[in-house]
Amino acid sequence: MTTHAISRLLFALLLSAGVAACGGNRDDAPQAAAAAHADDAAGHGDADGDAGHEDGPAATTIPAAIADASGIRVAAAGPGSIADEHEVQGLLTPVEGRVAQVTARFPGPVRTLHAGIGDRVRAGQPLAVIESNLSLTAYTVASPISGVVLRRAASVGAVAGEGAPLFEVADLSTLWVDLHIFGSDAGHITAGIPVTVTRMSDGVSTDTTLERILPGTATASQSTVARAVIANADGLWRPGAAVRARIVVDRADAAIVVPVVALQTDEEGRDVVYVREGERYAERAVTPGRRDAKQVEVVAGLRAGEQVVIAQSFLVKADIGKSSAGHEH
Template sequence: MTSTNRIPRLLMLLVLAAAITACGDKSDAAHAESDTHAEDAGHDEHGHEEGGHEEGEGEAGHEEGAAATTIPAAIAETSGIRVAAVAPGSIADEHEVQGLLTPVEGHVAQVMARFPGPIRALRANIGDRVRAGQPLASIESNLSLTTYTVASPISGVILQRSASVGAVAGEGMPLFEVADLSTLWVDLHIFGNDAGHITAGIPVTVTRMSDGVGAETTLERILPGTATASQSTVARATIGNIDGLWRPGSAVRARIVVDRADAAQVVPLTALQTDEGGRDVVYVREGERYEERVVTLGRRDAKSVEITAGLKPGEQVVVAQSFLVKADIGKSAATHEH
């Protein structure tokens, strides 16, 4: 290669080396700038995270909100969830007692043989309903050797039958016991100091123990004597027995309402539940949101309870299926914890 050709080639090599050096400087500068931005971004992210953490700490410092859940109106309707407004009411001073059903005096009749002689026929059994004047037995008189009929003196139900066909009836012998059970006495046994302020004329609710059916009535009188076996005072009321399901001799429960006191805020007992800490709570509905509310209770009776703190008049409180709301709030809390 001649010296003339070497000079251009040398120049080309020098230009190429300068270009590579320049590119390297730019690349380093770009990397440095990129690193600087990345570091700055890192600081920004770190600063943002620190700021978010401080905000979270501020939220945690507040009191935790009341337990609540959301139940769509259609589901609440289908589930039987019902609400009622907190309102003034009255709380009854009640006494729960027990007693017995007995036939009303004068409503029981003994059907007896008028003349002695063999019993030829019996036309009624225990439990049969009979009307006044209905024939119940035929007896052949030993005196006249003719058959005479014995009829029911009242309308009612056969409680007892003490005769049998072929047996000889004596004069005045009881054959049947018939009772008019359309009304019954309720003899309630009252003990101790309760007898001092329970008087005639106050209302009473009598409940059958067999099926829980109740009847409203009024105490008619306080008997002057004392029940020998129990040493209790007997308060007597009368109840209707059109369906015949109130049976003489049956034990019953009764609530005697001595007095009533006004209360500013009253809710049904069905509204009450207890939270995990054993506190009394109710559930207040606002739209489709149901909030658990701790309440303070006052006086109560068989149906209602006075609320002395925790609610405002007019608030809508769940009074039916409140346990479903409690379960839904518990489920929501468990899901939130997980």
């Protein structure tokens, strides 16, 4: 590395320390360090002069300190598996048998209410007091199960008829996920296969397995319904909410896989990855094959064991671009 490059590195690291000391955004410091290195590469080239050579791959040299500070990470390319996945949508519903209807035993006016919609109650907890028209004495209506009050039909002063529903209480500690499968996809999906369910509200996911394929067809959508069960410890999975899910039907072995995030596109529209050798990062054109949501198979252009950038690859791409632009002047 030239004296000027060393100075740029020291400046970038000092800048990082200064940003942190001033209470600035810590994520900006690594970006500033990478930018300083890229500017140096554009104006002065790499120490070994590989970036911009027409007879070699596009490449750049990034000192380890700057790579670490910028969040650039690598991993060895190697064998893995590609999932055959189906993306579907579904609906959360309470588990059958875990919903209780709380009714009045005797007719009479409601004198007191002790719970409202959304309240968590325990089994045996009083929910209301009703004065019986038959005995003219008050009796207590209690929750038969522990759970959450979903509905309340009672109001103070109103007359509750015998057997009239007053509350609906549901145990929501676990929920059903009813997933809708369309067309020929239904023939590939069976009970016992893994599924990842994702909340649309915040993107949180949970892994489970399909419990069963329901024998009937959903009337409105004419879809096959596949049912799974999920835990709801945080209470944020809400009955009636729509979810999306990824069902893994099968997995196929592949000789070389890399994370999907490792792939970039060069100026010619080719799929490329960035391979690290020491502090040198070289652009490598690859031929992708099968892929799933997380990994992609590489059928040509990469050898097992080569160190591929799997985080902040766009920074390496930008650094190579600036280095090449500097050599063109």
